[in-house]
Amino acid sequence: MLEQLPALILLAPLFGALLIGLIGLHDRRACFPIAFTALIISLASAIGAAMRAFTGGAYNYFIGGWEEPLGIGIVLRVDALNGLLLIAIAVVAVLAVIFTIRPSSEKDTDKTAYFYILFLLLCVGLFGITITGDAFNLFVLIEVSALTSYGLVAIGTSRRCKMAAFHYLLMGTVGASFYLLGVGYLYLKTGSLNMQDINTILTTNATVAQSPAIVTAFILILVGIWIKMAFFPLYGWLPNAYSYSPSGSSCLLAPLMTKVSVYVMIRVMLSLFGLEWVFGHPGWSDLVVWLAVIAILAGSIMALAQREIKRMLCYLIVAEIGYMVGGAWLNDPNLWGLTGASYHILADAMMTLCLFLFAGILFKYHGVSEIGDLGGMFKKMPITSIGFIVGALAMIGVPPTCGFFSKFYLIRGGIEGGHPEYVAALLISSLVNAVLFFRIFEIAYFGKNPAAGHSHDHGHDDHDSHDHDDPGDAVTTAARPMREAPVYALIPLLAAAALIILVGIFNGQIIELIRLTFEIPATVVSNLR
Amino acid sequence: MSPKIFASIAVVITGIVLLYGISDFPTFGDPRSPANSGVEGGAPSTSLYYINESYGVTKVPNLVTSVLADYRGYDTMFETVVVLAAGMAIFAILRSTTKDDETVAGPARKSSIDGDHNRIIVGMTCRLAVPVVQIFALYVVAHGHYSPGGGFQGGVMLGASFILIALAGNLDDALGRFSEKSYMALASLGIIIYAGFGVVPQVLGKNFLDFGVLQKILLTDGPEMARSHSMLGVEIGVALTVMSIMFAIFANLSSRGTLKGGL
Numbered sequence: 042m043l044e045q046l047p048a049l050i051l052l053a054p055l056f057g058a059l060l061i062g063l064i065g066l067h068d069r070r071a072c073f074p075i076a077f078t079a080l081i082i083s084l085a086s087a088i089g090a091a092m093r094a095f096t097g098g099a100y101n102y103f104i105g106g107w108e109e110p111l112g113i114g115i116v117l118r119v120d121a122l123n124g125l126l127l128i129a130i131a132v133v134a135v136l137a138v139i140f141t142i143r144p145s146s147e148k149d150t151d152k153t154a155y156f157y158i159l160f161l162l163l164c165v166g167l168f169g170i171t172i173t174g175d176a177f178n179l180f181v182l183i184e185v186s187a188l189t190s191y192g193l194v195a196i197g198t199s200r201r202c203k204m205a206a207f208h209y210l211l212m213g214t215v216g217a218s219f220y221l222l223g224v225g226y227l228y229l230k231t232g233s234l235n236m237q238d239i240n241t242i243l244t245t246n247a248t249v250a251q252s253p254a255i256v257t258a259f260i261l262i263l264v265g266i267w268i269k270m271a272f273f274p275l276y277g278w279l280p281n282a283y284s285y286s287p288s289g290s291s292c293l294l295a296p297l298m299t300k301v302s303v304y305v306m307i308r309v310m311l312s313l314f315g316l317e318w319v320f321g322h323p324g325w326s327d328l329v330v331w332l333a334v335i336a337i338l339a340g341s342i343m344a345l346a347q348r349e350i351k352r353m354l355c356y357l358i359v360a361e362i363g364y365m366v367g368g369a370w371l372n373d374p375n376l377w378g379l380t381g382a383s384y385h386i387l388a389d390a391m392m393t394l395c396l397f398l399f400a401g402i403l404f405k406y407h408g409v410s411e412i413g414d415l416g417g418m419f420k421k422m423p424i425t426s427i428g429f430i431v432g433a434l435a436m437i438g439v440p441p442t443c444g445f446f447s448k449f450y451l452i453r454g455g456i457e458g459g460h461p462e463y464v465a466a467l468l469i470s471s472l473v474n475a476v477l478f479f480r481i482f483e484i485a486y487f488g489k490n491p492a493a494g495h496s497h498d499h500g501h502d503d504h505d506s507h508d509h510d511d512p513g514d515a516v517t518t519a520a521r522p523m524r525e526a527p528v529y530a531l532i533p534l535l536a537a538a539a540l541i542i543l544v545g546i547f548n549g550q551i552i553e554l555i556r557l558t559f560e561i562p563a564t565v566v567s568n569l570r
Numbered sequence: 571m572s573p574k575i576f577a578s579i580a581v582v583i584t585g586i587v588l589l590y591g592i593s594d595f596p597t598f599g600d601p602r603s604p605a606n607s608g609v610e611g612g613a614p615s616t617s618l619y620y621i622n623e624s625y626g627v628t629k630v631p632n633l634v635t636s637v638l639a640d641y642r643g644y645d646t647m648f649e650t651v652v653v654l655a656a657g658m659a660i661f662a663i664l665r666s667t668t669k670d671d672e673t674v675a676g677p678a679r680k681s682s683i684d685g686d687h688n689r690i691i692v693g694m695t696c697r698l699a700v701p702v703v704q705i706f707a708l709y710v711v712a713h714g715h716y717s718p719g720g721g722f723q724g725g726v727m728l729g730a731s732f733i734l735i736a737l738a739g740n741l742d743d744a745l746g747r748f749s750e751k752s753y754m755a756l757a758s759l760g761i762i763i764y765a766g767f768g769v770v771p772q773v774l775g776k777n778f779l780d781f782g783v784l785q786k787i788l789l790t791d792g793p794e795m796a797r798s799h800s801m802l803g804v805e806i807g808v809a810l811t812v813m814s815i816m817f818a819i820f821a822n823l824s825s826r827g828t829l830k831g832g833l
Contacts (some may be wrong), residue, residue, distance in 0.1 A: 045772050048777070052768075055765060058757040059759075059761055060758075060763075062654075062658075063759070063762075067751075102767055102777065103777055104643070104718055104777060104779050105778070105779040105780050105781070106776055106777045106780040110613045110614040110647070112613050113620070114642065114644075115642055115645060151665060152662055152665075155662035162651060169648065177642075178648075181645050185655055189659065191659055192659025192662050192663070196663065203663065206663075222588075227602065229595060229603070230609075231615065232606070232609055232612065232616070234607075235613070238612050239612075241613075242609050245610075245611035246609060246612070249611075251594050252594050253590050253594055254592070254595060256591070258591070365610045
């Protein structure tokens with residue numbers, strides 16, 4: 042059965058979703074156990090499948106047994122890079138699903154079953170995007186994950202989240218269409234959809250590789266993915282979609298959707314077109330790094346202007362996307378930038394999960410969504426605060442959290458690749474993060490507890506705060522007195538905080554695994570530490 | 571500057587990029603184009619393989635079906651999941667069971683096709699048309715691997731037949747024949763059937779969706795006929811999901827999620 046693990050990663054949540062469709066509508070209490078079990082099976086299979094890739098190198102899983110000739114069927118391909126990401130997705134999904142348990146005092150709503158079906162199908166889509174070795178299959182699974190995420194954003198009760206979902210739907214559809222158009226151009230010139238096959242053609246057949254159609258295909262695919270990952274000028278949908286969506290949804294969406302898109306970009310550069318082809322075009326690398334610099338600075342500055350916690354985190358995501366895109370395009374000789382970007386996918390998934398869980402806890406149990414309302418938090422909610430502090434320090438980049446190490450590798454790549462502007466942007470952004478989070482620390486430590494009554498005087502009228510509702514959580518809008526969150530909300534938060542530190546401490550091993558995928562000469566790998 | 575200027579600039583740039591890309595496209599219908607006969611340096615052409623080999627391996631005369639349901643059946647399964655996900659997203663947004671909208675159901679009930687003499691022509695036509703539509707839909711599903719057709723097309727027709735009932739009479743007529751419980755169950759069941767045809771080979775020791783090994787269960791002459799029969803099976807699964815979701819989306823949209831009254 043071990044060789045079936047790559048397929049099992051997706052099949053467990055798929056069957057979980059279908060099972061909820063069959064019985065979840067009648068018995069809503071069955072939804073959570075089914076979802077949790079399915080995701081645990083996924084996690085176990087992901088670890089098993091990834092371990093095989095770590096020890097034995099990359100391997101293929103041929104759907105339907107169609108091996109020869111290459112490309113007639115669809116192939117799943119596991120290597121060290123996506124093995125790590127598969128584990129990360131499964132971990133985030135398990136922790137996010139634990140957060141969706143509702144307190145016994147709150148009743149289930151009509152939408153519980155739909156929520157869990159969409160949640161699990163989104164996981165199917167993300168696993169599928171990560172594991173596939175087929176350019177068209179990637180599009181199909183982008184569609185699965187996109188449609189489910191529109192549903193997860195719109196499932197809240199407010200009007201604002203519906204508008205946000207609609208905006209997201211328009212932008213997401215444009216992005217997916219660009220990707221599909223690019224794959225079409227690619228197919229016209231290569232006659233294949235298999236990534237390995239296309240890569241072989243582009244590396245061996247120079248006339249095809251240099252044709253305008255292939256260049257156009259690359260640009261279309263890249264722009265499509267950039268829209269999906271909210272790269273700076275194309276980020277418009279993200280802040281509303283993630284900040285107005287229910288906490289249960291945003292804890293899954295925010296850590297994973299954009300990060301998986303970054304992975305897709307790296308996969309396209311690395312395994313579809315090949316780094317030599319991509320960096321063989323003079324000027325591209327510089328252009329994209331400058332775009333990334335603008336993204337980092339713009340994201341950080343906009344984050345400074347926010348008063349709501351979730352919105353601030355959303356703009357920080359825009360900046361983090363800039364880190365990863367810039368890092369991947371640094372084109373430094375030892376590929377430290379690409380390594381750092383890949384590592385930062387994992388690191389940022391954990392950091393975003395941690396901070397969005399924190400924002401979710403505050404909103405779900407205390408009705409607090411603004412930074413100014415956090416006064417006295419450290420005293421009243423010490424355990425929640427620990428999780429938040431770890432996440433915040435990781436965002437700033439303090440060792441031994443993973444945020445420090447990803448910045449370390451990215452800066453190393455920036456220096457070796459000769460991009461001082463990127464290094465400067467990274468440092469400025471870290472500084473801005475420090476300002477942002479220490480401002481929150483100050484309010485949380487020294488500020489007065491506003492729960493006594495003035496918490497609603499912050500420019501939000503009552504109607505607005507009504508809007509900010511959760512389907513899962515049936516929140517009352519008045520800020521309740523702060524006290525420690527329930528255990529099932531603290532478990533995922535503290536686990537995420539622990540993972541931030543673990544990913545940081547074991548950065549050497551993770552980097553080594555990532556660099557296995559890049560086929561870098563062994564001498565460079567051994568110089569690592 | 572108004573946003574329209576940015577939009578226009580984006581459109582012009584996209585147009586230029588697309589035109590640049592088509593400058594060296596293969597000519598239309600060229601049998602030697604990469605998509606038709608492969609490229610130097612790559613794997614042998616998949617198109618030629620499908621044309622030359624697929625009938626022998628799958629015993630399905632319709633090449634489109636054999637590519638869709640077998641070689642790339644994994645894609646098709648997720649296309650069906652996309653349909654399901656779209657339906658679930660729509661229900662998640664629209665469906666509500668609050669009792670405020672009861673009033674809508676009252677007067678609309680009169681115009682049922684069951685024994686309503688004011689709409690006898692519409693009702694009778696509908697009664698005659700629906701079975702024909704459904705039988706033709708079943709033919710399209712069952713004949714998908716011999717002629718154009720298949721699960722998506724047949725499923726759409728089946729769904730349309732229920733929508734016809736709802737349009738001719740009212741939504742309650744249609745829901746009386748195809749209730750929310752049954753369409754939710756059938757929508758999931760369709761993909762369970764599809765994925766089941768993939769998982770059973772895994773239990774038998776082959777890869778996901780490797781239909782050939784099902785000859786032990788389907789008791790066919792060889793793996794080829796097992797593939798052919800399995801394709802029929804997955805088409806039926808697709809048809810169930812598409813039919814249910816089609817009708818369910820109509821029912822939810824037309825009644826604003828209350829499933830009462832409707833148009």
